[in-house]
Amino acid sequence: MAMAKQQKKKISKDQWTAIAFLVPSIILILVFVYGFIGWTGWVSLSNYNTIVPDFSFAGLKNYIYLFNDFRFQADLRNTLFFTIFFIGLVIVTGLVLSILIEQKLKGESIFRNIFLFPMALSFVVTGVVWQWLLNPSTGFNKFLSVFGIEPKWYTDTNILAGFQWGSIEFGVPVAIIAVVIAAVWQMTGFSLAMYLAGLRGIPDEMREAARMDGASEFQIYRKIVLPMLMPITMSVVIIMAHISLKIFDLVYAMTGSGANFVTDVPGVYMFETTFKGNYYANGAAIAIIMLLAVAVFIVPYLWSSRKGDA
Amino acid sequence: MTTPTFSIGKAIKYFILIIVAVLFLMPIYVMIVTSLKPLDEVSLATMWSLPSSIDFSSYAEAFGKLKPNLLNSIYLVIPATIISALLGAMNGYVLSKWKFKGADIIFTFILFGMFIPYQSILIPMIQFLRSVDLYNTIPGLILVHVVYGLPITTLMFRNFYANIPDSMIESAKIDGASFLGIFRFIIVPLSITGFVVVAIWQFTNIWNEFLFAVTITTGDKQPVMVALQNLSGSQIVQWNVQMAGALLAALPTLLVYIFLGKYFVRGLLAGSVKG
Numbered sequence: 277m278a279m280a281k282q283q284k285k286k287i288s289k290d291q292w293t294a295i296a297f298l299v300p301s302i303i304l305i306l307v308f309v310y311g312f313i314g315w316t317g318w319v320s321l322s323n324y325n326t327i328v329p330d331f332s333f334a335g336l337k338n339y340i341y342l343f344n345d346f347r348f349q350a351d352l353r354n355t356l357f358f359t360i361f362f363i364g365l366v367i368v369t370g371l372v373l374s375i376l377i378e379q380k381l382k383g384e385s386i387f388r389n390i391f392l393f394p395m396a397l398s399f400v401v402t403g404v405v406w407q408w409l410l411n412p413s414t415g416f417n418k419f420l421s422v423f424g425i426e427p428k429w430y431t432d433t434n435i436l437a438g439f440q441w442g443s444i445e446f447g448v449p450v451a452i453i454a455v456v457i458a459a460v461w462q463m464t465g466f467s468l469a470m471y472l473a474g475l476r477g478i479p480d481e482m483r484e485a486a487r488m489d490g491a492s493e494f495q496i497y498r499k500i501v502l503p504m505l506m507p508i509t510m511s512v513v514i515i516m517a518h519i520s521l522k523i524f525d526l527v528y529a530m531t532g533s534g535a536n537f538v539t540d541v542p543g544v545y546m547f548e549t550t551f552k553g554n555y556y557a558n559g560a561a562i563a564i565i566m567l568l569a570v571a572v573f574i575v576p577y578l579w580s581s582r583k584g585d586a
Numbered sequence: 587m588t589t590p591t592f593s594i595g596k597a598i599k600y601f602i603l604i605i606v607a608v609l610f611l612m613p614i615y616v617m618i619v620t621s622l623k624p625l626d627e628v629s630l631a632t633m634w635s636l637p638s639s640i641d642f643s644s645y646a647e648a649f650g651k652l653k654p655n656l657l658n659s660i661y662l663v664i665p666a667t668i669i670s671a672l673l674g675a676m677n678g679y680v681l682s683k684w685k686f687k688g689a690d691i692i693f694t695f696i697l698f699g700m701f702i703p704y705q706s707i708l709i710p711m712i713q714f715l716r717s718v719d720l721y722n723t724i725p726g727l728i729l730v731h732v733v734y735g736l737p738i739t740t741l742m743f744r745n746f747y748a749n750i751p752d753s754m755i756e757s758a759k760i761d762g763a764s765f766l767g768i769f770r771f772i773i774v775p776l777s778i779t780g781f782v783v784v785a786i787w788q789f790t791n792i793w794n795e796f797l798f799a800v801t802i803t804t805g806d807k808q809p810v811m812v813a814l815q816n817l818s819g820s821q822i823v824q825w826n827v828q829m830a831g832a833l834l835a836a837l838p839t840l841l842v843y844i845f846l847g848k849y850f851v852r853g854l855l856a857g858s859v860k861g
Contacts, residue, residue, distance in 0.1 A: 398794030
């Protein structure tokens with residue numbers, strides 16, 4: 277109580293100044309983030325699928341249209357498999373490389389720098405380069421043809437383990453794997469940096485003690501190191517999931533939608549339907565679905581970090 | 587202590603690291619090699635081979651095509667980086683050293699803005715920019731990057747300032763220093779590293795950004811990444827010019843990474859919320 281009283285007294289001129297300095301940013305975020313999301317939500321419920329704005333209320337018409345739409349169904353399938361492979365590979369590659377780099381080998385900083393540099397590049401640059409590397413008639417196929425394999429990469433229209441679902445064939449689109457490879461090349465640096473920071477936080481004595489007790493290196497990693505890295509793995513999964521759900525530039529620069537929309541994603545669909553087709557309401561509905569998908573991961577994450585702060 | 591003799595385990599570790607490193611560098615090899623070839627040597631069959639002679643003409647051509655866009659990117663990235671870093675520093679200062687009731691909730695509320703898919707604000711943003719005559723202008727893009735840069739810069743500075751002991755602020759208050767005085771004479775001098783990390787992060791992100799750039803600007807107002815994408819979308823694909831263009835467009839952020847990589851990685855880690 278005494279504390280509270282003291283604190284009350286402390287809402288001094290300076291405290292008010294502090295709040296005043298925060299106000300412009302709060303207003304900007306309120307308008308440009310929350311207000312605009314509301315506005316987009318409103319557009320998504322309207323008939324604005326024309327060049328001339330038409331804000332008459334359409335109910336859930338645009339959403340119903342999308343969920344019955346061949347292209348959007350393909351996008352959902354592609355996003356699902358892209359997300360699974362992308363996150364899985366980023367985690368495994370980042371973890372393995374970070375453990376190898378932590379072994380106190382010579383030249384570890386060279387390796388670290390090589391694995392991290394693609395993070396500094398733009399998804400557009402990555403797309404432009406990998407489009408060529410995974411071009412079926414050139415690129416890696418020049419090497420692979422020696423072994424008699426020539427994947428069609430992003431031009432492959434096959435759906436693995438496919439079965440009819442809605443109006444699409446549901447299964448793993450082979451073409452999306454090419455995009456996953458490029459995305460993993462670019463983003464592995466993130467998980468690597470996170471895991472390296474995590475590994476440094478594990479005291480050597482812990483591993484030393486386990487070694488004394490006769491644990492093998494493999495057991496030490498499985499029983500001690502990996503569980504201690506769990507919070508980092510969670511963070512990486514969430515950050516990568518939200519990148520994957522809103523991915524646009526890489527796909528747009530590297531492959532576009534692909535034949536039969538095998539490499540299409542909601543980000544590309546939203547861009548094309550809104551800004552090339554003037555289907556604003558449909559575009560807004562795609563955007564809102566993307567936002568909700570991201571929020572499923574991000575809101576609990578932010579909530580838990582907020583509590584962690586207190 | 588392990589004896590420094592040859593061991594199978596070590597050899598395997600090196601082997602894996604080297605293989606992966608080679609795979610990681612391959613795209614760069616192809617970019618450099620292709621960009622140095624004259625057009626008649628750029629064929630699908632000889633993609634991996636070295637050029638017979640080094641030819642910089644593709645750089646000259648790419649630079650000629652991208653120069654106005656490179657300038658646009660520079661005009662965009664410098665003010666946007668400076669303004670968003672300053673606002674982030676101020677917000678971070680308030681939210682770490684002048685906490686008030688509800689400050690943490692407001693912080694979370696700001697932070698959410700960095701995770702949203704920007705598609706979800708794009709349609710209103712463009713209508714807004716049109717209505718204030720900032721559509722298809724560099725200042726319009728600066729505004730957008732400042733606003734949507736606020737969450738990450740606020741987060742980075744807030745985490746950075748959390749490491750400055752509160753007792754320093756308290757004693758300055760007792761000495762009669764004001765809110766702004768403390769910021770100017772205590773916080774800013776202590777946050778040079780913070781500014782470097784945030785500036786590098788914002789510079790890299792804004793330079794590389796594509797969605798806002800492609801939807802808010804057209805023609806001669808477009809930043810370099812859009813121009814690069816257009817270069818590859820053109821009818822006759824001159825791969826050597828395109829690779830030279832990609833390298834030119836990537837060069838500023840690559841140089842920042844090469845010379846200030848340590849700070850870049852700090853920014854990377856700071857972006858994962860839990861600072």
